[in-house]
Amino acid sequence: MLDAILLTLKLATLTTIILLIIGIPLAWWLARSRGLFKDMIATLVSMPLVLPPTVLGFYLLITLGPDSPLGNVLSSLFGGPLTFTFSGLVIGSVIFSLPFMVQPLRNTFESIGNRPLEVAATLRASPLDTFFSVVLPLSRNGLLTGSIMSFVHTLGEFGVVLMIGGNIPGETKVLSIAIYDYVESLEWAQAHLIAGSMLCFSFIVILSMTLLERNSRKAGGL
Amino acid sequence: MKALVITLLLSAISSSVLAANVRIAVASNFTAAAQALSAAFTQRTKHDVQISSGSTGKLYIQIRHGAPFDLLLAADMERPHKLYTEGYTNTPPFTYATGQLVLWSRDLSGVVDGMDILNSDTVKRLAIANAKTAPYGKAAQEVLDNLKTTHSSWKLIRGDNIAQTYQFAASGNVNAAFVARAQIVLDKRGFTWQVPQSLYSPIQQGAILLKHGINNPAANAFYRFLSSDEAKSVIQRYGYITR
Numbered sequence: 001m002l003d004a005i006l007l008t009l010k011l012a013t014l015t016t017i018i019l020l021i022i023g024i025p026l027a028w029w030l031a032r033s034r035g036l037f038k039d040m041i042a043t044l045v046s047m048p049l050v051l052p053p054t055v056l057g058f059y060l061l062i063t064l065g066p067d068s069p070l071g072n073v074l075s076s077l078f079g080g081p082l083t084f085t086f087s088g089l090v091i092g093s094v095i096f097s098l099p100f101m102v103q104p105l106r107n108t109f110e111s112i113g114n115r116p117l118e119v120a121a122t123l124r125a126s127p128l129d130t131f132f133s134v135v136l137p138l139s140r141n142g143l144l145t146g147s148i149m150s151f152v153h154t155l156g157e158f159g160v161v162l163m164i165g166g167n168i169p170g171e172t173k174v175l176s177i178a179i180y181d182y183v184e185s186l187e188w189a190q191a192h193l194i195a196g197s198m199l200c201f202s203f204i205v206i207l208s209m210t211l212l213e214r215n216s217r218k219a220g221g222l
Numbered sequence: 223m224k225a226l227v228i229t230l231l232l233s234a235i236s237s238s239v240l241a242a243n244v245r246i247a248v249a250s251n252f253t254a255a256a257q258a259l260s261a262a263f264t265q266r267t268k269h270d271v272q273i274s275s276g277s278t279g280k281l282y283i284q285i286r287h288g289a290p291f292d293l294l295l296a297a298d299m300e301r302p303h304k305l306y307t308e309g310y311t312n313t314p315p316f317t318y319a320t321g322q323l324v325l326w327s328r329d330l331s332g333v334v335d336g337m338d339i340l341n342s343d344t345v346k347r348l349a350i351a352n353a354k355t356a357p358y359g360k361a362a363q364e365v366l367d368n369l370k371t372t373h374s375s376w377k378l379i380r381g382d383n384i385a386q387t388y389q390f391a392a393s394g395n396v397n398a399a400f401v402a403r404a405q406i407v408l409d410k411r412g413f414t415w416q417v418p419q420s421l422y423s424p425i426q427q428g429a430i431l432l433k434h435g436i437n438n439p440a441a442n443a444f445y446r447f448l449s450s451d452e453a454k455s456v457i458q459r460y461g462y463i464t465r
Binding site (some may be wrong): 061062065066067080081083084162163166167181183184186197 | 227228265279280283299346347349352355375377379380381382390394396
């Protein structure tokens with residue numbers, strides 16, 4: 001049980017960090033550019049919202065497996081196939097939670113508008129400097145929302161893990177799989193314990209986010 | 223308009239009388255065999271068969287929670303018997319097939335003995351089904367316990383049921399897997415080791431006619447059909463032993 005809790009937190013934390021690294025530049029680019037190519041990428045990013053997790057699980061199983069060229073490259077890099085490993089789950093979670101990070105960030109970036117950037121430019125700030133000292137501080141809310149959503153969404157991931165996880169304690173047996181296992185083997189006391197905790201946790205997280213947004217709106221933030 | 227509705231209603235009623243539906247819950251290992259059986263059954267009786275497959279443990283829980291199945295073809299005797307004592311059926315289970323456990327590998331060749339596979343360094347990952355919910359997984363666990371193999375050389379991957387376990391091996395994601403003989407009857411690739419019967423308790427698979435299907439003529443017909451010679455020859459063709 002403790003194994004599963006720690007593993008799930010580790011997966012969600014790592015996924016969120018990687019998503020911040022990928023999501024910030026991607027969301028910025030989506031917010032600042034125009035054209036069909038941008039629209040296509042934006043569509044791709046949003047796909048995990050509507051696709052069944054099993055679709056992603058199926059493709060990951062094929063792509064990361066030993067029969068695909070990419071799977072073989074990754075295999076030699078990581079010293080073995082990525083299916084049924086923690087790294088494989090991280091890859092799956094990053095793809096699966098991508099829209100939850102990118103959407104809020106993109107909305108925030110778009111709402112900043114050109115004016116602060118122009119002001120910074122007249123003060124001779126370099127674009128990079130502008131981004132870190134003007135844009136990111138102004139986007140605090142988007143960053144927070146994106147991070148929390150990605151984190152919580154990864155906690156609840158099930159379909160992908162069921163297909164590429166292999167139910168290995170300490171490696172791929174996350175909380176959602178543990179609940180599934182307990183229910184299947186009629187150990188309902190444990191199932192109730194985890195399910196109830198997750199229910200309360202999600203409630204608290206979403207409520208805090210709502211309160212946070214209201215406070216920041218009062219404070220005049222974006 | 224009215225006439226049309228009445229015609230539709232009548233046709234719906236008449237077709238349901240002529241050819242009833244039977245819903246069968248089937249343990250994953252028996253899925254292919256059950257499909258062949260239902261094809262033969264439909265040809266003979268014109269009744270439609272709907273198959274839902276999963277691990278025996280999962281199907282048991284679904285039935286306990288009111289899943290609308292007429293029959294259960296399980297992978298063990300234990301759960302059908304439980305359903306009998308719990309009053310979900312009026313008849314005790316009968317053994318419709320005895321399964322055989324095999325160790326199967328898609329890519330390994332030139333191996334003589336399954337023991338060599340388990341002790342060789344080429345196997346990095348071995349898949350078995352979830353021992354708690356899948357009887358074939360339980361049997362595989364017994365084999366590993368009896369052989370006292372060291373888990374140092376390879377990692378154990380667990381499939382949710384025996385079908386997923388086979389898929390792990392068929393897609394090359396694991397080097398070898400303990401599966402049902404029935405699953406690899408049609409797969410001529412790779413290497414198969416018939417696990418000696420002395421290493422695991424016999425996998426007797428029980429069938430019951432559930433209360434949900436008692437008043438369904440199609441369900442009763444399928445239940446009888448299971449013990450017919452025609453059905454037995456199909457079941458044997460899929461690598462099971464029948465009485």
